[in-house]
Amino acid sequence: MLEALLNPSRCLVWSVDVTLDPDSANPWLQLSQDRHQVRHLGAWQDLPDRPERFDTVVIVLGRDGFASGRHYWEVQVGDKDDWYMGVANSSVNRKGRISVSTAQGYWALAMKKGQGYRASTSPPVLLPLDPKPKRVGVYVDYEEGQVSFYDVKALTHIYTFKDTFTEKILPFFYLYCCDKASDTIVICPVLISLR
Numbered sequence: 001m002l003e004a005l006l007n008p009s010r011c012l013v014w015s016v017d018v019t020l021d022p023d024s025a026n027p028w029l030q031l032s033q034d035r036h037q038v039r040h041l042g043a044w045q046d047l048p049d050r051p052e053r054f055d056t057v058v059i060v061l062g063r064d065g066f067a068s069g070r071h072y073w074e075v076q077v078g079d080k081d082d083w084y085m086g087v088a089n090s091s092v093n094r095k096g097r098i099s100v101s102t103a104q105g106y107w108a109l110a111m112k113k114g115q116g117y118r119a120s121t122s123p124p125v126l127l128p129l130d131p132k133p134k135r136v137g138v139y140v141d142y143e144e145g146q147v148s149f150y151d152v153k154a155l156t157h158i159y160t161f162k163d164t165f166t167e168k169i170l171p172f173f174y175l176y177c178c179d180k181a182s183d184t185i186v187i188c189p190v191l192i193s194l195r
């Protein structure tokens with residue numbers, strides 16, 4: 001599967017332009033104008049409290065979701081050391097305290113400062129990754145119930161979830177507080193140089 005996924009033509013066929021949904025973004029998060037970047041602003045923004053907005057947990061969802069098919073996108077995490085990313089059910093609770101786990105409708109790879117990498121299973125699976133991935137590929141096969149994460153630079157598989165999806169799923173990002181502009185997470189065009 002890894003070889004097939006990392007074939008440039010396959011990546012391009014499955015690649016999707018993931019943009020972020022400002023109506024879902026927690027008020028601590030700032031999105032770029034093109035909605036391909038997100039960072040923790042370090043300050044609360046006075047935004048309308050829409051039903052779709054996360055009010056407590058610092059999450060933003062993708063604007064468009066998937067209810068079928070295969071999809072692939074890449075995310076530049078750089079040296080940022082406090083994040084979750086992956087996909088979530090469109091019906092996830094957006095108000096109050098939230099636990100990011102498969103039991104709550106999240107399939108995620110996480111980097112927790114001081115705790116390393118883990119998959120959002122219940123309980124979490126620790127992932128000893130070395131070197132640290134700077135750019136992560138996310139592959140979803142809706143019919144197969146598969147969510148896989150890859151280190152794009154190293155061309156290595158990180159982790160795969162196998163489950164059954166029963167509703168639309170959306171890309172999501174969860175950012176903890178950061179104090180450097182370099183901590184911005186960027187959704188990138190798929191690299192052609194994978195060959």
